[in-house]
Amino acid sequence: MEALETFVVESPILSEAQTYKSIVSDVISELVLGGAIGRIKVIVTPEDSLFQMAIVLRASQPLVKMSDIADVDSGSSLKKEVAISINEEKYLPELLEKLWARYGRGNIRQPERKTLIIKTDAATEEAISLKEMVIADPKRTLQSRLVEMAIRATPEGFRVRYHSMAEHSFVFVASEDTLKPEWISEAHKILDELQEEK
Known part of the structure; x- marks a missing residue:
């Protein structure tokens, strides 16, 4: 897997963060997404049944x-x-x-x-x-692989999902419960922070 510029997984429980980092890393490798992903941040909040992921993509490939x-x-x-x-x-x-x-x-x-x-x-x-x-169309293929990666990395039972893809970014939020608008906003803020990194 190509080295990522940023790869952060956060959770209130340290062992959970390490486990999810390993899962996300494995899925990125299996789907050969290392070359497409520049920066990624995942936040797993078990007490809220919440999984948030923000990704900054490397330059996209032409048709x-x-x-x-x-x-x-x-x-x-x-x-x-x-x-x-x-x-x-x-x-x-x-x-x-x-x-x-x-x-x-x-x-x-x-x-x-x-x-x-x-x-x-x-x-x-x-x-x-x-x-x-x-x-x-590599962009279309990339989007479906990113969604698959996010779903495979998500905890079991988190079936309520949201995703958004722009030219150089991808945001994914999942939960067992109805998604709150602030969770989606938080995920987009995480993306903004990743994009501002140098």
């Missing part, structure tokens, strides 16, 4: 386009095919889903692991269009 992960070639317009040579296999599942949705499964062949052939009447135009196709 991943076809041109970032593959070479696209219309080849001969007589063949009515577009050939895609994949350079980064990790995006292959997302790429296939998008191509199947756009062209139908029957029009996509995969003669080799890193090669896709699309059957289309407008091969030249489609090749140009495909180069700009968005394959993955």
